[in-house]
Amino acid sequence: MANLAEPSSSPSSTSSSNLFNDSSVSTAPPPAAKAGASLEVVSLSKLSSNLERLLVDSEFDCSDAEVVVEGAPVGIHRCILAARSRFFHDLFSRGGGRYRPEGGKPRYQMGELVPCGRVGYEAFINFLSYIYTGKLKPAPQEASVCADPMCAHDACRPAVNFAVELMYASSVFQIPELVSLLQRRLLNFVEKALVEDVIPILLVAFHSHLNQLLGHCMKRVARSYLDNISLEKELPHDVAEEIKLIRHKAQPDEPNSLTVDPVLEKRIRGIHKALDSDDVELVKLLLSESDITLDDANALHYAAAYCDSKVVAELLELGSANVNLKNDRGYTPLHVAAMRKEPAVIVSLLTKGASASETTADGQSAAMICRRLTRAKDYNTKTQQGHESNKDRICIDILEREMRRNPMGGEDSVMLPLLADDLHMKLLYLENRVVFARLFFPTEAKVAMEITQAETTSEFTGHLASRSSSNLREVDLNETPIMQNKRLCSRVDALAKTVELGRCFFPHCSQVLDKFIEEDLPDLLYLQKGTPDEQKIKQRRFCELKEDVQKAFNKDKAASVRSWLSSSSSSSSLKGHTRHSKAVR
Template structure:
C-alpha cells in the first residue's frame, strides 16, 4: 500500500474543508478483516496503476506527483469531503457516516432523508466508486439512490438518473425513468437536463401510457408546441428581438410559453431583464406544476435573479402546491457548510446564504425607508455635494460588500451611467439613489455599516464648502481627482487587504490621510 499512500498524500484539492464526524465508522460488509485487507491491497494496486498510467501528473517541489480531480473524472463531480470518505474506506475497509455539513440541508423541519444535499453526496460517492472501480461501494450507493428515488421530489431525481446513466446502472436507470415518466415534470426540463436517449425513452413511455382518445387530442396541437419551442430557442440565443417577432407572428404569448420561467431556469439576468422590459409577462404567473418564476429562481440559487424578480413585484409569500415557499426551496438546496461559511469584509459573499437572507428579509420586510436618509440634514442641499456623497457611498459599498453592491447596482442600472459626467448628473444621481435604496431593502446590515462610516466621514467633506466659489470649485475638482485615484487603486489591488489599498493611496493629501485613518479604525 506504500504507492497508494504516496498517491493520496499528493492529490491536490481547491477546498480546505474538513469532516466533522470524528472517527465514527461502520463496517460495510461482514467479511473478515483479513479478506478485506487482501481485497483493499488489490484495489489500491489497481487504482494506483491505472492512475499513474495516465502520465498527466505534474511534479511538486518535493518531487511527488500532483493530480487534479478534474483530470481523473471523465464525468460527474466528486467533492472534497466525498473523496475523503472514499479514501478512508480504501484504507480501512469501513465506511464512515456522511459528514453532516455536506449531506444535509439547512431547513430545520427537513428529515434529511431525501433532500438535495443528501442526494448530491450519495451521487458523488457513486461517481467515485464507479470511476475508481470499487464494486461493493457501487452496490451500496446504488441501493441508497434507489431509496432516494421513491422519496425525493421529481426535480431531485434528475441528478440520480444522470449518474445512473454515466455509471451504466440499468436498475437505477429503470427506476428513475419510471418515476419521471409518471410525474408532472415538463418535457422541456426533461429535454434540457437529461441525456438525449434517456429523455426520448421517458417521452416514449408517456406517449404509450396516454389513452388513444387523449393521444389524438394532443397530436392535434403540434403547431402550438413548435411555436413555443421557437420562443425558447430564441431565448437560448439571447435574441429578444426575435422573441418579439415570433410573438407578432402567432397567438402565443410570453405567458403561454412560460417565458419567464424558462429564463429563470436557463438564461442569464440580461435576457431576463430584456424580457421584463417588454412588459408582456406576469411575474407571478404559475406554470403547469404550480411554480412561480421566483420558485424557479430559488432552485437556481442566483441572488441577482432573485433580487431582480423581487424588484419587479414577485411575491416571496407564494407557496407551491406542496406548501413550499421560495425560501424553503432555497434552504432545502443549501448545505450547512455553505450557509455557515465565514466571509471576511471585502470578500465575495456566499451565494447560498445570500439567497436565503434576501428571501427571508423580503418575507418580513417593512415599507422602504431607513433611519438614515440619503437627503440627511447634515448634507447640504446641493446637487454636486449629493452626487459626491452618493458616489463615495457606492464606492465604499463596492469595497466593503462587493457581492451585495454589485447586485444593488445591477438592479438600479448604475453601471450603465457615467461617473462624474456632469451633462447627465441627474440621471447618474437617480441611479445611485436607487442603488442605495435597493441596498437598504435587501441588505440592511450592510447599509448600517455604510451609514456609520459615511456619518463619521462627513466632517471631512465639509471643507469642500468653505472658501470662495473659485476655491470651492478647485477643491471639488481636486476631490474628484483623489476619489478617482482611490477607485483605481481599489480595482487594481482587490487581492490585497483593505488597509493596504487605502494606505497606499493616502499619501498625496490630507483628505486621503483622513480616509486612510477611517479604514484603520474599521
C-alpha cells in the same frame, strides 16, 4: 490489497486478474481455532485504524501525490490506491501528473479524473477513508444536510448530492462493492425525493451505466409533471426520449396536461430559442406575429431557470408577463429562481412584484426551497470582510427578508439622504457609496449593480469615485449642456436604484455604509497619508470599521435564523402532512 474489513485469502490463491475485485476474495473461515480467528479480526481492525491515521493525522503525512478537489490539495498514497483500484493502478503506471516545483509530488485535478460528474471535497475524503480502511463512514453532517432546520434530511438535495458524488468516485475509480452499496442507497432516494432532486441520481446512473437505477429514475420522472422542455434541457437526448415514450405507453390515447398542440409548441420553442440567444427583441417580434403570450410560453419560468439575469430583467421590462404565474408543477418564476440560486434573478423578480410568500402545491415558499437546496456548511460558513459571500446564503437572506417586510413599490422605495441640490454633489455621493459597497460587501454590491445595470459604466475603474469624478465633469465640446445633464441624471438614477436595492435587501450592510460616509471616514483608506499620529488614528478607526462590517454579517445571520425558526414552527404541521405527497409529484 483486499477489503481490509474482511479476512483475505493468501497471496498465492489470488491471481492478478481478480486482485481489484473484492468479490473474488474467499470468505470461508480459516481452519483455525476460535481464538485464532478472533485474533485475526482484531489484527485487521487494528490495521484498518492504522491506515486511517495516514488520512486524519498530520503527524503521519507521508503522501507521495495530491489530488486537487475544489481548489484544495488532498494527499494520497499511490501504493494504497493502486492496490485497491484498477483505475489508479493504470493511472500511476502511465506516470503523468503535474509536478509541484517545491515538493516534486505529482498533482492530479479531480475535474480531469472525473470529467462527467462532480466529486466534492467531503465526498472524496469519505471515499478515501473507505479505500484505506475498508469501512464506509457516515456522511459528514455539514456536507450532507440542508439549511432547513425542520427537514428530516432523509432525501433533501445535499443528502442526495453527497451520495451521488460518492457514486461518481466509486464508479470512475472502479470500486464495484462500493458501487453496489451506493446504488441501493440511491434507489431508496428515488421515491422519497422531489422529482428535481431525482435528476442528479438519473445522471449518475446514466454515466455509470447503472441500468437498474436508471430505469427506476426514468419511471419516476415519467410520472411527474416535469415538462418536455425541462427534460430536453436537463437530460441526455436518449434518456429524455425514453421518458416521453414511457409516458405515451402509459396513456396512449389520453392526452395529459403535458401534451401541447404542435403549432403552439413550435411557437413556444421559438420564444425559448430567442431567450437562449439573449435576444429579447426577437421575443417581442415573435409575440407580435402570433396570438401567443409570454404566459402561454411560461417565458419567465424558462428565463429564470436558464437565462442570464440581464435577460430576465429585460423580459420583465416588457410588462406583459404575470410575475406570479404558476406552471403545471405549481411553481412561480420565483420558485424556479430559488432552485437556480442566482441572487440577481431573484431580486429582479422581487422588484417587479413577485410574491416571496407564495407557496408550491406542497407548501414550500421560495425561501424554503432555497434552504432545502443549500448545504448547512455553506449557509453557516462565516464570510470574511472583503471576500465574496456565499451566493446560496445571499439568496436565502434576500427571500426571508422580503417575507418580513411589505413588497417594494416603485413609488414607495426608500428615499436617499441627498441634501445637496447640485447634481454633481449627488453623483459624487452615490459614486463613493457604491464604490465603498464594492470594497466592503463585494457580492451584495454586485447583485444590486447587476439589477440596475450600474456596472456597465466606466466610472468604477478606480478604487474611489473621487478619482474618477473628474471624468464626469470633463467638458466634451460635442456634448451640449442638455446632453450632459441627461447623461449625469441617467447615471444618478442608476446609482440611486442600486443604493435603494441595497437598503431593501441588505439593510445591515447599508447601515455600515451610512456610518462610514456620514462620519467622513473615506479618508481612512489612505492610511499612509498624514503625520505618524494621524496614521495611527486612521489605523485604529479602520480596525473599528472592520469590526462594524463583521457585526453587520452577524446581525443578518441572526435575523435570518430568528425569522426562519419563527416561520418554520408555524408551518411544521403542514409540512408533516405533505411529506408523502412530494414523492408522487
